[in-house]
Amino acid sequence: MNYWLFKTEPDTFGIDDLYSRPNQTEPWDGVRNYQARNFLRDEVVVGDEVFIYHSSCKVVGIAGIATVVKAGYPDETQFDPESNYFDPKANRSNPRWFRVDVKFKQRFTKVLPLKTIKALPQITQLGLVKKGHRLSIMPVPENEWQCLCNLAESN
Template structure:
């Protein structure tokens, strides 16, 4: 089993949106970074743990726990001319962008970015590294356990 931190802007898809969605599952569409796409396409497995992270908002941080619910498949938004994720270079016979489905495990209290930065057990997390802008990053088993411990404290 692997673990991931996946960023979503709450006005695009929040943890509450995930909770309200059919089967509490959403397709993780719109990823337009090759490294993040490759994580989904080549490394994610059904059942992998996900830290659902709210980004680009007044208080960023981990808002819940989820799991990978599908293998990677073509992101249909790349072909939709009305979508902000449309990619005119993408071809149906050779899709450029892939995504997975993500299923809610449970909503948590917000573990803020500030609180994460102050936790010595999380100092190695990729999301905390200067200059990191990836929307999907691997999380080590030790970091996963540390996040769960911090969330259980309160």
């Protein structure tokens, strides 16, 4: 199993939206960064766990956990001219963008703030703590995942 952090803006879609969906499952679509796309297409697999990270909001940080229930497949929004994520260069025989499906697992009582995460001496590899790292999808080392889960649950 691998561990990931997926960023989202809670005004658009957040942990509460995932919790309230029928079956609590949703495609994670609209990713338009090639490195993040490569993670979705090639590395994120069924059973992986994901931190849902809220950005561009009052309390920026980790809000909960989801589980990957469907591995990478073409993101249909790239083919829809009415979608904000439409890509005129994409085609069905060679899709450019991929998504995975995630299922709600846990909502933290309080968001684990970025400020707190950055202050932890044991968090050194997570992209969030590295200067200039802005990916919307990033791997989380297992030891750092466990540390953040423990802190969030005691928060």
